[in-house]
Amino acid sequence: MVVVKRVSAYTICDLLRLLSGGKLAVRSSRACFDLYYVGIPILSIGIGLLISAIIFYTVGVPLDLFINEIGAGFQSYQTLRYSVLLLMLSVGLVMSFKASVWNVGAEGQMIWGMLAGGFVGLFIASCAIYVSPSELSSYISVPGVEVLDASPVKPVISVLRMNPLLGQLLMILAAMLAGGLWALIPAFLKAYVGIDEVASTLILNYVAYQVYNHLVAYVMRGLSVQARQFLRTDRLNSALLFESLPGTTVTLQEVILSLLFFVSMLTLYKYTSIGLRLRVAGSNPQLLRSVGIDERKYVLMAMLLSGMLAGAAGVSILANPGIGKLEKIANVVTPPTFNLGYTAILVSWLSMLDLRLVPVYAYVVASLFQGGGLLQSEVNARFPGLSLTGAALTYIPIGSILLVYVVLRVLVDYSVRFRR
Amino acid sequence: MTSEVFFPSNKSTQAQTPVVSVCGLWKSFPGVTALRDVNLDVYAGEIHAILGENGAGKSTLVKTLYGVYVPDKGDITINGVKAVITSPLDAMRRGLVLVSQVPQLIDTLTVAENLALSLRQFSLMSSVKSVEKFLLDKEEEYGIRINPNTEVWKLSYTQKQLVEVLRALLLNATLVAFDEATTLLPSSEKRKLYDFIRLFRLKGGAVLLITHKIPEAMEISDRVTVLRKGEVVGSFKVGEVSIDQIRLMMFGERFTQPSSTGNSERCVEGREAIVIKDLWVRGDYGTYAVKGVSLTVHRGEILGIAGVAGNGQLELVQSLAGLRRVEKGNVILHVKDGNVEVTNKGPAVIRDLGVGYIPDEPIKTGISIDNTIEENLAIHPKLSSFLINWRAVKDLASSLISKYNVTTPSTTARVKILSGGNLMKILIARELMVAKNVLLAYNPTRSLDEVSAHYVRRLIRDKALNEGMSAVVVSEDLDEVMEVGDKIAVINSGRLVGFFRRGVDRGEIERVMVT
Numbered sequence: 059m060v061v062v063k064r065v066s067a068y069t070i071c072d073l074l075r076l077l078s079g080g081k082l083a084v085r086s087s088r089a090c091f092d093l094y095y096v097g098i099p100i101l102s103i104g105i106g107l108l109i110s111a112i113i114f115y116t117v118g119v120p121l122d123l124f125i126n127e128i129g130a131g132f133q134s135y136q137t138l139r140y141s142v143l144l145l146m147l148s149v150g151l152v153m154s155f156k157a158s159v160w161n162v163g164a165e166g167q168m169i170w171g172m173l174a175g176g177f178v179g180l181f182i183a184s185c186a187i188y189v190s191p192s193e194l195s196s197y198i199s200v201p202g203v204e205v206l207d208a209s210p211v212k213p214v215i216s217v218l219r220m221n222p223l224l225g226q227l228l229m230i231l232a233a234m235l236a237g238g239l240w241a242l243i244p245a246f247l248k249a250y251v252g253i254d255e256v257a258s259t260l261i262l263n264y265v266a267y268q269v270y271n272h273l274v275a276y277v278m279r280g281l282s283v284q285a286r287q288f289l290r291t292d293r294l295n296s297a298l299l300f301e302s303l304p305g306t307t308v309t310l311q312e313v314i315l316s317l318l319f320f321v322s323m324l325t326l327y328k329y330t331s332i333g334l335r336l337r338v339a340g341s342n343p344q345l346l347r348s349v350g351i352d353e354r355k356y357v358l359m360a361m362l363l364s365g366m367l368a369g370a371a372g373v374s375i376l377a378n379p380g381i382g383k384l385e386k387i388a389n390v391v392t393p394p395t396f397n398l399g400y401t402a403i404l405v406s407w408l409s410m411l412d413l414r415l416v417p418v419y420a421y422v423v424a425s426l427f428q429g430g431g432l433l434q435s436e437v438n439a440r441f442p443g444l445s446l447t448g449a450a451l452t453y454i455p456i457g458s459i460l461l462v463y464v465v466l467r468v469l470v471d472y473s474v475r476f477r478r
Numbered sequence: 479m480t481s482e483v484f485f486p487s488n489k490s491t492q493a494q495t496p497v498v499s500v501c502g503l504w505k506s507f508p509g510v511t512a513l514r515d516v517n518l519d520v521y522a523g524e525i526h527a528i529l530g531e532n533g534a535g536k537s538t539l540v541k542t543l544y545g546v547y548v549p550d551k552g553d554i555t556i557n558g559v560k561a562v563i564t565s566p567l568d569a570m571r572r573g574l575v576l577v578s579q580v581p582q583l584i585d586t587l588t589v590a591e592n593l594a595l596s597l598r599q600f601s602l603m604s605s606v607k608s609v610e611k612f613l614l615d616k617e618e619e620y621g622i623r624i625n626p627n628t629e630v631w632k633l634s635y636t637q638k639q640l641v642e643v644l645r646a647l648l649l650n651a652t653l654v655a656f657d658e659a660t661t662l663l664p665s666s667e668k669r670k671l672y673d674f675i676r677l678f679r680l681k682g683g684a685v686l687l688i689t690h691k692i693p694e695a696m697e698i699s700d701r702v703t704v705l706r707k708g709e710v711v712g713s714f715k716v717g718e719v720s721i722d723q724i725r726l727m728m729f730g731e732r733f734t735q736p737s738s739t740g741n742s743e744r745c746v747e748g749r750e751a752i753v754i755k756d757l758w759v760r761g762d763y764g765t766y767a768v769k770g771v772s773l774t775v776h777r778g779e780i781l782g783i784a785g786v787a788g789n790g791q792l793e794l795v796q797s798l799a800g801l802r803r804v805e806k807g808n809v810i811l812h813v814k815d816g817n818v819e820v821t822n823k824g825p826a827v828i829r830d831l832g833v834g835y836i837p838d839e840p841i842k843t844g845i846s847i848d849n850t851i852e853e854n855l856a857i858h859p860k861l862s863s864f865l866i867n868w869r870a871v872k873d874l875a876s877s878l879i880s881k882y883n884v885t886t887p888s889t890t891a892r893v894k895i896l897s898g899g900n901l902m903k904i905l906i907a908r909e910l911m912v913a914k915n916v917l918l919a920y921n922p923t924r925s926l927d928e929v930s931a932h933y934v935r936r937l938i939r940d941k942a943l944n945e946g947m948s949a950v951v952v953s954e955d956l957d958e959v960m961e962v963g964d965k966i967a968v969i970n971s972g973r974l975v976g977f978f979r980r981g982v983d984r985g986e987i988e989r990v991m992v993t
Contacts, residue, residue: 331856331864338857342846348801348837349858350829 098466099408103422106459113454117446119437127436128455131429135306139378140398140424141417142308143371146316147402148409148416149323150367154360155411156327158340161361163244163259164368164399166266167237171372172394173273174236175229176291176384179377183225184218184295186281206292207282214281214292222297226311229298229373237369238362240266245361249354255361263399267387274384290385300377312374319367324413336360368399391449401427404460426455495558497522497653497684498543498574503552505538507895510887512538514708516552520653520684525675527687527695530705531728531927532899533885536688539705540655543686544576545569570596573652575645577659579898579925580841581638583630589613589641590626597648616648632762634788635839636667643671647678654678655686658898658925660694666786672698690899690927692724704728729929750812751777751948752798752916757807759790759797767793769972770807775948775965777812780938782963783952786991790972791952792838795920798950799835800825801843813915829859834913836906838920844905847894851875851886851904854893860912878907883930898925906934910941917941917949923958935962956987 107128114124131137147164154161180186186206189197194213197203202218218225244258279285280292300309327333338346339356346353375381375394387393405423409415434451437444446454496519505513512535520526530536541547543554545563554561556572563569566576583592594609613626624637633641639659646654654675660668675685675698689695695702696716703713704727712719712727752775761767767790775781785791796802798809800823808821813831820828829835837843845854855878856862856871875889882903886896893901902925910917917938923931939962941947953959959966960982968976968990976990 329866329868331859331862331866334853334856334862334866337853338846338849341848342842344843345846345854345857347825348799348835348843350800350824350826351857351859352824352826 094470095410095412098463098470099410099419102408102459102463102466103426106462107426107455109458109462110455113458114433114437117444118441119433119444123436123440124433127433128426128429130432131427132425134425134428134432135308136431137421137424137428138306139308139312140396140427141421142312142316143374143398144402144405144420144424145417146312146319146367146371146374147398148405148420149316149319149413150364151402151406152409152411152413152416153323153327153336154364155406156340157336157356157360158343159245159248159357159360159364160256161241161244161259161364162256162400162403163241163262164364164371164402165393165395165397166259166263166399167241167365167368168372168375168395168399169263169266169270169393170236170240171233171369172376172384173270173278174369175233175373176294176376177278178229178232179225179294179298180278180280180291183220183222183228183298184216186214186216186292188281189213189215202295202297204296206280207284209283212281212283216292216295218295218297222295225298226300226377229377230311230315230370233369233373234366235369237372238366241361241365241368242358245358248361249357255357264390267390267393270384271386275386278384280383285383288385291383294377294382296379296382298377299379299382300374302379307378307380309374309378311377312371315370315374319370320413320417323363323367327413332356332359371398397453401456404456404463407460407463423456426459427452430455496520496555497557498686499555499558500539500543501553501555503539503542503554504550505535505542505547506550508887510885512708513542513549516705516708516710518703518710518713520686522652522682522684523679524701525679525685525687525699527689527699527702528705529689529692529695529702529724529728531690532903532925532930533897534690534705534728535708536690536705537657537897538708540576540657540686540688543569543574543655570649570651573650574655575649575651575653576655576657577639577642577646579658581630581635581642583638583641585631586629588627588629589624589633592630592641593626593645593648596645613644616644636787640667640671643674647674651683653684653686655688657688658690660687660689690728690925692721692728692928696721706730725928728927749777750774751779752950753810753812754798755807755810757794757797757809758805759793759802760805761790761793766805767972768797771969771972771974772807773950773967773974775950777948778942778946780942780949780951780962780964782959782966783950783969784956784959784966784987784991785952785954785969787954789969791969792920793972794969795835795838795918795950795952798828798918799833799837800828811916829912832860832912832914832916834909834911834917834919836909836917836919836922840902840905840924844909845893845901847901848892850890850892851879851896852889854904855908858908858912861908878904878911882907882933899927899930902926903930903934910937913941913947913949914945915947917947917951919949919951919953921953921955921958922951923953923955931958932961938962956984956991960984960987 111121111124115121151161151164191210191213194205194208197215198205204216205213206216207214240262244255244262247253247258248255274291275289278291280290282292285292300311302309303313335346335351335356336359339353343353346356372395376384385394401423405416405419408419408423430452434448437451498520500516500518503513503516516539528536528539538547542549543563545565545568554563561572563572590606590609590613593613594606610626617623624633624641630638642659660671679685687695687699699716701713701715704711704724706728752773754771754773757768757771758766759768771794773781783791793802797804800820804821808819811818811820811831818831841847852868852871852875855875856866862871872889879886879889884900884903886900893904906922923934926934935958938949938951942949951959951962964980966978966982966987967974968987970991976987978987
């Protein structure tokens with residue numbers, strides 16, 4: 059029996075008033091408002107971690123292990139990589155969320171980025187060919203050629219067909235285009251047919267996974283023995299792979315891309331009419347219509363922007379030297395996107411849709427994500443009989459925080475009372 | 479009328495104790511002190527009007543009583559007992575009910591469902607049927623005819639407001655506050671509402687009537703308190719003080735005799751600016767709301783359209799602005815560089831021709847309350863380019879704020895913290911600025927105080943006179959139409975039933991409005 063009624067001032071004061079059962083009359087002031095902005099994310103992270111610690115403790119994972127592994131997440135090199143990818147994704151998502159376009163399809167858009175980038179990289183910027191076993195040794199010294207499969211029966215080499223920098227650029231552009239176009243499908247459905255984008259973007263993620271599996275296993279399947287055996291593409295020519303920063307798993311290109319996107323989206327948002335219109339599309343689309351701006355175009359714009367950035371994130375994963383190929387998804391719980399498309403939603407929300415805060419929360423969430431992963435491998439190794447296994451462990455901290463955040467927002471933005 | 483159930487039956491035994499008393503109330507928002515040391519006593523069996531210009535603090539005062547705002551300082555006593563009102567629900571429990579200018583109803587629910595949410599007689603377990611039956615009985619009793627099964631979004635403004643009033647009456651309130659709630663009601667409904675208010679007073683209820691309209695305050699209230707810039711500048715019994723003295727209290731040195739907005743009949747000749755031929759437009763229910771309207775407005779001419787609300791004037795203006803489909807007929811705008819047929823061309827084409835539009839529901843379609851004043855100006859394509867020069871926008875905003883005397887902490891304040899009148903001024907300022915050729919307006923001065931309303935009407939007339947702007951001004955307020963229009967057309971059931979020149983006798987217009 060909950061009645062939710064909207065109140066006029068959205069402050070943490072209301073939360074305090076609520077928690078005190080109405081006995082505490084809190085003055086609303088500027089300080090309180092800032093508390094709302096900063097307090098909710100921090101409270102969510104704090105309470106969320108507490109909840110996940112309790113969950114782990116109840117199933118038998120000692121607290122110190124939990125604390126150590128989550129703490130290690132904050133210092134891991136892999137965290138840096140996740141932060142960069144999450145920054146790229148979340149900046150795009152914030153743009154669309156600002157316009158009240160709830161794109162939860164970053165996963166699918168990343169997948170399309172991988173496919174398009176992979177297609178350009180594998181079939182346009184380079185190509186894989188069979189050579190005769192006897193001639194194999196003569197190719198080794200040719201620049202731009204590398205051996206993919208040195209099997210004595212049917213060796214395969216990859217031949218670079220253009221300047222590798224141009225190739226990388228084309229891969230990125232193709233990925234952004236594909237991600238953007240994929241995002242435009244639900245955008246059109248929302249703008250012109252009135253279909254809710256939350257459902258359609260989510261469903262399209264699974265469509266994208268299936269299309270990906272088909273293309274990778276049949277259309278783009280590689281020539282090498284391993285590729286044919288495991289239903290995957292060939293490895294990208296190493297000249298096309300992004301360049302790792304020394305001692306880390308982050309690549310130079312993805313760092314540049316994410317900073318570029320961050321700055322350009324910030325500029326677009328603050329200083330151009332597109333940014334202003336997206337903002338107003340989120341708060342009052344009818345105003346846009348009334349002043350003679352087609353509000354539907356800004357639904358498309360919001361989705362296009364976030365889809366393009368997700369596509370770029372997708373190709374950044376593919377072109378990482380640690381990956382370099384597309385493999386068939388065996389289980390939708392562990393797609394090649396690492397589920398970052400969903401995790402980025404949390405980053406956007408925690409930053410309260412403020413672009414400037416995205417880098418901070420991208421790092422925090424990446425750390426927790428990585429910490430969860432470390433915890434998972436540690437727990438699986440040490441406690442083989444545990445009821446919690448696999449990816450479920452990784453997502454417990456992230457999920458708990460998301461849950462607390464959503465509950466806090468509802469409690470603070472609305473005043474909830476129980477009625478008999 | 480058996481209204482004992484709904485009106486407080488104990489006819490105030492101690493007339494000395496006020497129902498609600500406010501003592502030394504202070505409230506400030508970032509940058510603005512809305513209330514300074516306000517004292518107010520409201521007694522049972524009294525209709526107490528709070529008068530003040532836009533941004534004087536009237537709404538803040540009543541929202542503080544209603545538990546929306548927490549006062550910075552000062553006490554509120556209810557029936558002699560000190561009270562801390564924590565929320566609107568709390569206020570309702572204590573017998574204070576607010577009816578505000580913007581109906582606080584959930585659009586997607588039916589009338590019955592909306593009322594069931596706040597009535598204590600019903601819980602979530604009660605069947606909607608029983609609520610409906612109860613409401614039908616009560617509506618009969620009060621003479622309000624609204625189908626309880628209708629979804630709220632289908633109701634007109636007047637009907638929504640009546641639902642709000644009904645809710646207040648059904649809540650057994652001891653004090654009902656009307657926050658500009660009667661301002662936009664047509665006079666026939668207004669009178670009906672006044673009857674409820676008088677009956678309520680007779681039964682010992684207390685009424686707070688918040689308004690910026692002096693005649694409204696004088697018409698039915700017993701006592702008037704005047705606020706200016708958050709301070710009480712006078713409190714008196716009706717009849718003790720003259721209207722001019724009240725004006726002086728409300729506006730201070732800004733007050734000048736509000737008259738002469740170029741009363742002389744201007745003879746507008748020359749080129750046609752807006753030509754409407756046999757226009758047919760459907761209303762929300764699919765039936766024709768505008769039935770074959772033909773009109774011509776010349777350059778520099780203002781056409782006032784009078785009529786009782788709901789006779790097709792809303793649909794007419796919306797179709798001219800490109801926001802509603804024209805089924806038959808056409809609209810031609812003659813602008814400086816030629817004639818343009820704009821029938822069903824959409825708002826982008828129309829607005830690009832230098833057309834300003836003041837819509838009927840400003841908060842819904844005219845302004846975005848979650849955005850700042852600057853953003854609300856810059857959003858208009860005519861006022862900013864792709865790269866927004868925020869410094870120029872800020873200068874523009876500052877100049878408009880001083881020109882229209884808007885009370886706001888800054889140009890980057892979110893519009894939702896502005897009072898209803900100040901919000902309207904921002905909208906009017908923007909639209910008058912973009913109205914190079916044509917202004918379309920629906921109730922343009924609604925929720926403006928007397929001085930601001932006259933100022934806006936004078937601006938419209940000046941712009942027509944000096945810059946050759948043509949205007950179609952629809953208003954439910956006949957005085958406004960008579961003050962602003964060079965020509966007055968009367969609309970009734972979707973047809974134009976009368977044309978008058980400026981200076982016509984009011985009675986003649988009224989006659990064709992209702993027949």
